[in-house]
Amino acid sequence: MSYLEKINSPSDLKKLSIRELKAYAEEIREYIVQVVEKNGGHLASNLGAVELTIALHYVFDCPEDKFIFDVGHQSYTHKIITGRRDDFRKLRCDGGPSGFENMHESEYDAFTTGHSSTSLSVGLGIARARDLSGEKYNVVSVIGDGAFTGGMTYEALNDIGESGTRMLIVLNDNNMSISKNVGAISAYLKKLRLSRRYKVLKTTFKRGIDGIPLLGPAFVKAAEKVKIAVKKQVDNDKMFDKLGIKYYGAFDGHDIGELVYVFSQVKHLNVPVLVHVITRKGSGLYEAEHDPVKYHGVTGEPETAYKFSDVAGETLCALAAKDDKIVGVSAAMLPSTGLEKLKNEYPERCFDVGIAEQHSVSMCAGLAANGYKPYFAVYSSFLQRAFDQILHDVCINSLPVRFLIDRAGAVGSDGVTHQGLFDISYLSVLPEMCITAPRNGKDLKKIIEWTSSYDKGPVAVRYPKGYSASGDDEPSEVEYGKWELLRESKNGIYAIAVGPNMTDIALACDCGAVSARFVKPIDKGFIEKAAKQGAALVTLEENAIRGGFGEAVLEYVNSAKLPCRVINMGFSDRFCDKRTVSGALADNGLTAEALEAVIKNIISGKICKNP
Ligand SMILES: Cc1ncc(C[n+]2csc(CCOP(=O)(O)OP(=O)(O)O)c2C)c(N)n1
Incomplete structure (x- = not known):
């Protein structure tokens, strides 16, 4: 039985030795590649965070201890370790695990992420809640050097450093955002990375610990031996230390033994700590290591030729x-x-x-x-x-x-x-x-x-993701505030569509079709003319109905007291987690069938044309 099959929770993983954890890491890698090839996902980011995540689960006790993965796009190993191994085959599909950390999905996911640079603020909030209620658990925010360029990170560091709240920040530094990372902070991290401390510690530690089972006296003894070395070599970095955050680094983010040792050392510190680990984006997969930009996110589908x-x-x-x-x-x-x-x-x-x-x-x-x-x-x-x-x-x-x-x-x-x-x-x-x-x-x-x-x-x-399905006929010249009439109405009903997907629906149905090129300002002239003809307007938008285009049309019709029925079609007032575009549209009644049904109801009088 492979380790992958054997490990169903973090407690299973804690029984393994370093050598076994390394083998487990390789199995996880293969599994991630297999699934992402099919389903798409953030391949390179996840391959870089395998050892790091295993080491965190080895040292900490999730879900009592809280892990917040910044962006959450690198949390696949965490999902596999925490009871979602089989479900992982449905990654990013309807009913399967999300591609990001998601607190509705599992008790092991301390928070929902997706947008960058929130993990330090959320982590501090959780840590303050813990302290206020007298609890003891650990809070770990895992953040990439790319996410570290986001402004919220500095608002959080400012607060964390002054408050002295106990939490661990793991800076997963691969020198890449989606493309090469940018900025002065990134350059500063590079200097830390290149400092000799990292290399020296690496050799010292490797000699001391590699190959020794993690539990038991042999590990403790080996760890003691290098403890002093770690202390000497990684203390007192200038910037973070001066902000009130204890800096330790930089460590090899692919060396599980080293990471386990470091995390177990800092776990008991009663101050904010930042552990800086160096990883390789795409680690273990030749193509991804050599082209991490291309493999940052892969679609799993044939790429649309032109977007x-x-x-x-x-x-x-x-x-x-x-x-x-x-x-x-x-x-x-x-x-x-x-x-x-x-x-x-x-x-x-x-x-x-x-x-x-x-x-x-x-x-x-x-x-x-x-x-x-x-x-x-x-x-x-x-x-x-x-x-x-x-x-x-x-x-x-x-x-x-x-x-x-x-x-x-x-x-x-x-x-x-x-x-x-x-x-x-x-x-x-x-x-x-x-x-x-x-x-x-x-x-x-x-x-x-x-x-x-x-x-x-x-x-x-x-404009949406992808490309227009209905081709590229030549549009008319752009005129400020004017919509484009694509097809006259024969039955007194106009579908007014925002964007390519909605235009496709309008054109597929038995009604006049208008492209609402200008969502704001709306084309009042068109609306008035349609109202004079006694027409009904059906608005279609790939946006929430609330506050959307259709409401603006309706508001104008009401305020100008035009005798014109307006029906709004768009996304309903709930968050949409459908994992295909067509599924999301169908779930919100944005289909040609749904528009046809509305048209039928208007024609039959079920929906009164002139309110
Ligand atoms: C607010 C926001 N802007 C942009 C993105 C798109 N995005 C996702 S991951 C990423 C790069 C993150 O780099 P890093 O944190 O270093 O993680 P890595 O993928 O390199 O492991 C970006 C820009 C986002 N998720 N959130």
């Missing part, structure tokens, strides 16, 4: 060639948003700022206030955290910052934390903000081109 992200990147690059005021900004997402091309061709006009969405937005405001045309390419769900920067720094100042909002709509297997279902709601409440939604690739290109000369205020272009 909206590619169109956005190429269009921006072409515009930048003609206009030297155009600059691109990315929060650690150059490859995934298509901005890599701009970075390669105009490196001085494309800024990768790390996982720092709030900073990106305010920085764009500064650029726009001084004559530049910033384009911030960002996923819909990650822009959520920059709401106040959009309101306070961009909108109040009416600054022409351009937002390229990728993954707007259902996202599939990344699940609940990554759904782009709120951007219309959170942006459309903001005065000054203009929101557009192209219906296909050519439309996306046209709209981005149009935004380069729109300077009245901020403008967002939202």
Whole structure:
């Protein structure tokens, strides 16, 4: 029986020796590769965190002790160890484990993660709850060097250091975010990594401990031998120590013996501790080690040949060639948003700022206030955290910052934390903000081109993951605030669709079809004309109905007292954890069948056409 089959919980794992743990690590690796090849997922990040996770489970007692994995995209080993080994085959599928840590999924998951740089704040909250209620358990926040570029990390360090609250931060440093990590902190960590302490400790420790079973007197004796060496070599790093956080590092994140030793030493310290471990992204899989960017996240499906992200990147690059005021900004997402091309061709006009969405937005405001045309390419769900920067720094100042909002709509297997279902709601409440939604690739290109000369205020272009299914017919010219009529209505019903997936549904049904290119401002002229004809309007959006496009249409019809029925179709008021785009749409009644049913009901009079 393999170790993989034998180990059903962390307590089983604690019975193994170091040699056995190493063999177990290899089995876990193979299993992860096997499943991710099929289902997709964050391959390279997980391969880098296998030993680290095993060592944590060996030393600590989860679920009494709480582990918070930052982003949570590296928590596969944790899931396999904590009773989800068989279920892991359904990773990222409906009914299977999420690709991130999720507290609704297992008692072993102390929190739900997905968005970066939250683990230190959440960890401190848990640790304070523990102290207030007089409990004793340990709190461990595992954070990557990429997540360490996020601003929340520093807000948390500031608080942790001063409060002196007992918790362990494990800094999993592979020198990579999705692409090569950026920034001064990353450079500082590199210096720590390269310091000779790491190498010296490594040899000392290896001699002392490798091959000895972890439990029993032999281990204790060997550990004692190197204890002094560890103390001498890793104490008192400047930055963290001065912040009030005891720094230990840097250690080999693939040496289970070394990690077990270090974690068991720091476990009993009554202060905040940071253990710095060095890992290799993609460790153990040749392709992933050599191309960690490609293997950061793999889809498990044949890649769509051409994506909206590619169109956005190429269009921006072409515009930048003609206009030297155009600059691109990315929060650690150059490859995934298509901005890599701009970075390669105009490196001085494309800024990768790390996982720092709030900073990106305010920085764009500064650029726009001084004559530049910033384009911030960002996923819909990650822009959520920059709401106040959009309101306070961009909108109040009416600054022409351009937002390229990728993954707007259902996202599939990344699940609940990554759904782009709120951007219309959170942006459309903001005065000054203009929101557009192209219906296909050519439309996306046209709209981005149009935004380069729109300077009245901020403008967002939202588009979903993947590419349009219904092809690339030539859209009409862009006119501010005007929708595009794609098909006249013969039955007095118009489906007004936001984005490519909704346009596909509208076109598939027996009704007039309109592309709501401008989500804000809405096309009042069209609505008034339709109302005069006695038409009914059905709005379709890949966004929450609450605060969405359809509500804005309805609000206008009501306030202008137009005799026009408006039916809103969109995402209902609950979080959506469906792991396929089609499943998410179907679960929320966003299908051609559902629209046909509404049309039928209007025609039969079940739904009264003119309220
Ligand atoms: C707020 C936010 N922005 C962007 C992302 C996308 N993202 C997921 S993982 C990742 C890189 C994380 O790097 P690191 O923490 O070093 O982990 P690694 O994958 O290198 O192990 C990024 C940018 C995110 N999850 N959350």
